[in-house]
Amino acid sequence: MLRLNTRDAGFEQAFRRLVNDRRESDDDVARDVQIILDDVRNRGDEALAELTERFDGHVLASDTDWSISSEACREAFDILQPDLRAALELAAKRIRTYHEAQLPADRDETDKHGVRLGARWNAVDAAGLYVPGGRAAYPSSLLMNAIPAKVAGVERLVVVTPTPKGQINPLVLAAAHLAGVDEVWRVGGAQAVAALAYGTKRIKPVDVITGPGNAWVAEAKRQLFGVVGIDMVAGPSEILVIADGKNDADWIAADLLSQAEHDPTAQSILITDDPLFADTVADRVGVELAMLPTARVAAESWKTHGVIIEVASLDEAPALANALAAEHVEIATDDPEALFRQIRHAGSVFLGRHTPEAVGDYVAGPNHVLPTGRRARFSSGLSVLDFMKRTSFIQCDAKSLGKIGPAAIALADAEGLPAHARSIEVRLGI
Amino acid sequence: MLRLNTRDAGFEQAFRRLVNDRRESDDDVARDVQIILDDVRNRGDEALAELTERFDGHVLASDTDWSISSEACREAFDILQPDLRAALELAAKRIRTYHEAQLPADRDETDKHGVRLGARWNAVDAAGLYVPGGRAAYPSSLLMNAIPAKVAGVERLVVVTPTPKGQINPLVLAAAHLAGVDEVWRVGGAQAVAALAYGTKRIKPVDVITGPGNAWVAEAKRQLFGVVGIDMVAGPSEILVIADGKNDADWIAADLLSQAEHDPTAQSILITDDPLFADTVADRVGVELAMLPTARVAAESWKTHGVIIEVASLDEAPALANALAAEHVEIATDDPEALFRQIRHAGSVFLGRHTPEAVGDYVAGPNHVLPTGRRARFSSGLSVLDFMKRTSFIQCDAKSLGKIGPAAIALADAEGLPAHARSIEVRLGI
Structure with a gap:
C-alpha cells in the first residue's frame, strides 16, 4: 500500500505516476x-x-x-x-x-423555413x-x-x-x-x-x-x-473513497476490500483529511483481511495497488478525483453533494456514509458496467443507448429548398464538389 | 455499373455479394x-x-x-x-x-424505498x-x-x-x-x-x-x-436512392453522381420499380458525367460500384435498405413516410423529391458525419453525445440500505465475493 500526502514535496510526481499507472496487461496477445x-x-x-x-x-x-x-x-x-x-x-x-x-x-420538428428535421431511434x-x-x-x-x-x-x-x-x-x-x-x-x-x-x-x-x-x-x-x-475496452476495476474522519473505519476498510477482492490488479484508493483515520483504516484493512475468504487476491491488490492519500482539506479531493477519473467514487461525508458537484470525471458516484459501492454492483439499478483505467474522462457506463442507434432525417419541399439550397450550392462550389451543387441546382431550376 | 432485378433467379446471391462488399482498403497499414x-x-x-x-x-x-x-x-x-x-x-x-x-x-430521482438514483452529464x-x-x-x-x-x-x-x-x-x-x-x-x-x-x-x-x-x-x-x-471507424461514402418512375431522371442522376464524385470507392445505388425510369437515369448519368469537372472520380465510382436494382414494387425496398444499412437513403416518392417507417438501419434519410442528399452535407442541420459500410446497423451519426459522458450516482440512507441491502448480500455471497457482502453487513449491523 502506498501512502501519499499532498503536503509532501514529492507528491505531484508520485500522484502523476499513480494517474499514469494503467495496471493493464501488456502481454502481446x-x-x-x-x-x-x-x-x-x-x-x-x-x-x-x-x-x-x-x-x-x-x-x-x-x-x-x-x-x-x-x-x-x-x-x-x-x-x-x-x-x-x-x-x-x-x-x-x-x-x-x-x-x-x-x-x-x-425528434420531428419543422423550422421557420419549412425544413422538417428529426431523428428516430x-x-x-x-x-x-x-x-x-x-x-x-x-x-x-x-x-x-x-x-x-x-x-x-x-x-x-x-x-x-x-x-x-x-x-x-x-x-x-x-x-x-x-x-x-x-x-x-x-x-x-x-x-x-x-x-x-x-x-x-x-x-x-x-x-x-x-x-x-x-x-x-x-x-x-x-x-x-x-x-x-x-461497449468499451475494459480494464481492472477500481474504487476511490473520499472520507472524512467521522466515518466508521471498519465500513471504509470493507469498501476498499470489496474492490480489492475482485482481482490482484484491482485498485482501492482512500483520500482523507484525517491522518489518524487513515492509520485506523490501514489497520482495519489488515484485521479484516485476516478473516476474509478472498484474502489472497484482496491482499495482493491492496499491497500492490492500494493507496491512501492524506489531504490538508477535502476541498483538494475533487481535483484529484478528476485526474484519476475512477470507475467508482464513494463520498462518505455529511454533505457529499458539495464535493460531487465538482467531480466531472467518474463512472459512478456513491453518496453519503450508507452507500457502499457493492449496493450498486447488484440491486441499486444503475449499470455496474463502467469505464475503468481513467476512461471516465471520455466514456460512460453501459446503457440502453449501447444497443440503439439514431437515424436522422431531413425533408424539404420546393420552397424550403429554395431558402437554404443556395448556401449549400455556394459551399459545394467552394469545396470543389460540382455534382453536389448540381443536385440542388436542377431542383431549383438554376 | 451493376444492374439487378429482384425477379431474377440469381438476385439473392448477387445482392448478398453487394451487402458483403465492404469496399475498404485492405492495405496492411x-x-x-x-x-x-x-x-x-x-x-x-x-x-x-x-x-x-x-x-x-x-x-x-x-x-x-x-x-x-x-x-x-x-x-x-x-x-x-x-x-x-x-x-x-x-x-x-x-x-x-x-x-x-x-x-x-x-436525472435525479428518489424511489419508494428512499434510494436516490440519477445521472449527470x-x-x-x-x-x-x-x-x-x-x-x-x-x-x-x-x-x-x-x-x-x-x-x-x-x-x-x-x-x-x-x-x-x-x-x-x-x-x-x-x-x-x-x-x-x-x-x-x-x-x-x-x-x-x-x-x-x-x-x-x-x-x-x-x-x-x-x-x-x-x-x-x-x-x-x-x-x-x-x-x-x-467517433467511429469511417469508410467510403454511400447513397441509396429509392425512387418511383415519377421523378425527374436528371434530379436522380445528379444525386447518384453527388455521392460518386467523393471518391472512386464511393457507392451510389438506385432502387426503382420502373424499368424505363432506370434506363433513363442510367442514360442521364452518362450525359451529366460528360459535363462534370469531377468526372474522372465520379465515373470510376459509378462504373465500379454503381448499382441499379429493379424491384417489382417499392414495398420490397425497405428490406433491401435495411440489409444495406446505407449511410444516406433518399426516398423520392409522394409518400416517403410510408417507406421510412419500415427502414430501421440508415445513417440519415432524405424524404421526398425536393431533398437532395447534398443539402444535408452543408446546411440542413443534422450531422453529415454518418456511419458507413453497413455500420448504421449499430452506430449513429456524430452528435453532442460523442463529446460527453454520463456519471451515474446512488445515495442510500440507513433505512433504504436496509430495504435493498439484504438482496445485494445474498447475490454477493452467491458470487463468492464476501467483502462485497461485508461492506453492506457492517452498515446494517449484521
Whole structure:
C-alpha cells in the first residue's frame, strides 16, 4: 500500500505516476487473437470446435454440447433457493426500471423555413453478450448487460460462455432465463467473440457485442470494433473513497476490500483529511483481511495497488478525483453533494456514509458496467443507448429548398464538389 | 455499373455479394501505424517534426510552422467573399440549433424505498479534430465536428491538419474561426493522431478524437480506441436512392453522381420499380458525367460500384435498405413516410423529391458525419453525445440500505465475493 500526502514535496510526481499507472496487461496477445479471428472467420464452426476443445477441454459434438436450451435455463431458475431467486428478481426489476428511463425520445420538428428535421431511434437487430466462465461468472453481470439490451428492444439476444470441461454455472443460466436471453452458446475466448461478429453456420452474427472478459476477449472486441459495435475496452476495476474522519473505519476498510477482492490488479484508493483515520483504516484493512475468504487476491491488490492519500482539506479531493477519473467514487461525508458537484470525471458516484459501492454492483439499478483505467474522462457506463442507434432525417419541399439550397450550392462550389451543387441546382431550376 | 432485378433467379446471391462488399482498403497499414504511434509516444515533438517533414514536406521549426494562430483564422474568415461567408454562417447557425436540442438531461430521482438514483452529464475536457489536407479539406466537415463539441461544452477544441509543403487551406481556417476552435496544429497522418492521444511537449493530450482521414488516420484512431474516445471507424461514402418512375431522371442522376464524385470507392445505388425510369437515369448519368469537372472520380465510382436494382414494387425496398444499412437513403416518392417507417438501419434519410442528399452535407442541420459500410446497423451519426459522458450516482440512507441491502448480500455471497457482502453487513449491523 502506498501512502501519499499532498503536503509532501514529492507528491505531484508520485500522484502523476499513480494517474499514469494503467495496471493493464501488456502481454502481446494481439497477434494470437488475430489468428483466432481469421480462423473462425474462414472455417466457422469447425475452427470453433477445435479451439473450444483446445482451450476449454469441451467437445462440441451434439446440439446440447453446442448450446443450452431455454428450458434448461428455466429449470436452473426454478430450482434456485427462494431467497436467491427473490434477490435476483429484485435486482432485475430495479435494473429494468432504471434503464427504462434511459430510452431516448425521437425528434420531428419543422423550422421557420419549412425544413422538417428529426431523428428516430431503433434498437440493433441482435446483440451478443460475453459471459466469462470460472471465477468471474457473475449472474449480476449477465443482468446488467442483458436487461439494457432487452429494454432497448433487441429482438435476438445471444449469450456466449465457456463451459470448461463441460462445467455449467447454474446461476448464470438462471439469470439468462430471468433476463430473457434468446440463445446460450457454450463457447468462450476470442473464438466466441469472432463467431458473434462474423457468424458461423450455427451461430448467426450479431450487431453489438458487450460483456466482460479476460485480455483475449477484450483484445478480440477491440480488433472487431467497427465490424460490430462494442461497449468499451475494459480494464481492472477500481474504487476511490473520499472520507472524512467521522466515518466508521471498519465500513471504509470493507469498501476498499470489496474492490480489492475482485482481482490482484484491482485498485482501492482512500483520500482523507484525517491522518489518524487513515492509520485506523490501514489497520482495519489488515484485521479484516485476516478473516476474509478472498484474502489472497484482496491482499495482493491492496499491497500492490492500494493507496491512501492524506489531504490538508477535502476541498483538494475533487481535483484529484478528476485526474484519476475512477470507475467508482464513494463520498462518505455529511454533505457529499458539495464535493460531487465538482467531480466531472467518474463512472459512478456513491453518496453519503450508507452507500457502499457493492449496493450498486447488484440491486441499486444503475449499470455496474463502467469505464475503468481513467476512461471516465471520455466514456460512460453501459446503457440502453449501447444497443440503439439514431437515424436522422431531413425533408424539404420546393420552397424550403429554395431558402437554404443556395448556401449549400455556394459551399459545394467552394469545396470543389460540382455534382453536389448540381443536385440542388436542377431542383431549383438554376 | 451493376444492374439487378429482384425477379431474377440469381438476385439473392448477387445482392448478398453487394451487402458483403465492404469496399475498404485492405492495405496492411496496421504495422506501420503502430510504429508511428510508438515513435510519437516515446519521442514526442521530435518524432512529430521528423515525420511531418518526411510525409508532408513541411519543416516544423518556428512557432508559426507548428501552429496557426486564432488571429490568422479570424483574418481568413474576414477576407472571405461575402456570399461564402454568409453561407458558412447559415450552415454554422443551423448545425448549432439542431445539435443544441441533442443536449441530454440529467436525472435525479428518489424511489419508494428512499434510494436516490440519477445521472449527470459532463463534456470531455478536450477534444481533437482531424481535418485532412489536400482535396478532402472540407470546411463543412470542420463545422460538423467542431460545433457539436462546442455545444457539448468542450473547453479545449484542437484541430490537427497537415499543410503539405506549407500550404494552408484558408476556408478551413475561416471555418475554424467560426466554430470557435482553440488550437490549430499543422500536423497530419497517424503521427498527428498519436500526438493528440498521448500528448507531446507542445500539444497537450485530448480525451476524444473525431474527424475524417485516410486509411492511416482511420487505423491510428482504431488502434488508439480506449486510450481516447473516438467517433467511429469511417469508410467510403454511400447513397441509396429509392425512387418511383415519377421523378425527374436528371434530379436522380445528379444525386447518384453527388455521392460518386467523393471518391472512386464511393457507392451510389438506385432502387426503382420502373424499368424505363432506370434506363433513363442510367442514360442521364452518362450525359451529366460528360459535363462534370469531377468526372474522372465520379465515373470510376459509378462504373465500379454503381448499382441499379429493379424491384417489382417499392414495398420490397425497405428490406433491401435495411440489409444495406446505407449511410444516406433518399426516398423520392409522394409518400416517403410510408417507406421510412419500415427502414430501421440508415445513417440519415432524405424524404421526398425536393431533398437532395447534398443539402444535408452543408446546411440542413443534422450531422453529415454518418456511419458507413453497413455500420448504421449499430452506430449513429456524430452528435453532442460523442463529446460527453454520463456519471451515474446512488445515495442510500440507513433505512433504504436496509430495504435493498439484504438482496445485494445474498447475490454477493452467491458470487463468492464476501467483502462485497461485508461492506453492506457492517452498515446494517449484521
